[in-house]
Amino acid sequence: MSDPSTQNFETRAREAIANPSNLGEMEDADSVGTAGAVDCGDMLRMWLKFTEKDGQKVIDRASFQSFGCQTAIAVASMATELLKGKTIEEAQNLTPDDLSGDLGPLPPMKIHCGQLVEGALRNALDGTPAPQSNPSSPTLAQSLNDKPKGTIKIVPLEEDSNN
Ligand code: FES
Numbered sequence: 001m002s003d004p005s006t007q008n009f010e011t012r013a014r015e016a017i018a019n020p021s022n023l024g025e026m027e028d029a030d031s032v033g034t035a036g037a038v039d040c041g042d043m044l045r046m047w048l049k050f051t052e053k054d055g056q057k058v059i060d061r062a063s064f065q066s067f068g069c070q071t072a073i074a075v076a077s078m079a080t081e082l083l084k085g086k087t088i089e090e091a092q093n094l095t096p097d098d099l100s101g102d103l104g105p106l107p108p109m110k111i112h113c114g115q116l117v118e119g120a121l122r123n124a125l126d127g128t129p130a131p132q133s134n135p136s137s138p139t140l141a142q143s144l145n146d147k148p149k150g151t152i153k154i155v156p157l158e159e160d161s162n163n
Helices: 004-018 070-082 088-092 108-125 140-145
Strands: 031-037 042-053 056-067 154-157
Touching: 004 070, 031 108, 042 070, 042 108, 056 070, 056 088, 056 108, 056 140, 070 108, 088 108, 108 154
Parallel strands: none
Antiparallel strands: 031 042, 031 154, 042 056
């Protein structure tokens, strides 16, 4: 019999992916980040748009695209909602459990799914400019095909503007 807390998590995750928030590429994004989990082959890309509030740079909105499991999609959906209004420093301090919001703490075997979202967020916060001005930038599908092989950790992928 499975752990009831895991069942609750799975129910909430199912509800989140039934109607995910902020899904899709953001045309006017200020930065973009991509992360890949090489062990499972999942990838996630996050776009951020910043604004100024009380003299501070804060996240106005966030969106994501994913070739990932349902948990990664559910966490990204929650995360892109709770990132709104966060300063860069606040966003950098969010853990995968923070990012999972109302889903609750991630079950041990789903922690790397949250780390995938965290990796894409951190990559975007590193200031990678959004590639909309560079049509030759790889799509998430192209990045998936080009993903590095041979390691099992979450690795943020740099946008290659020379590609
Ligand atoms: Fe790979 Fe969830 S199983 S990100």
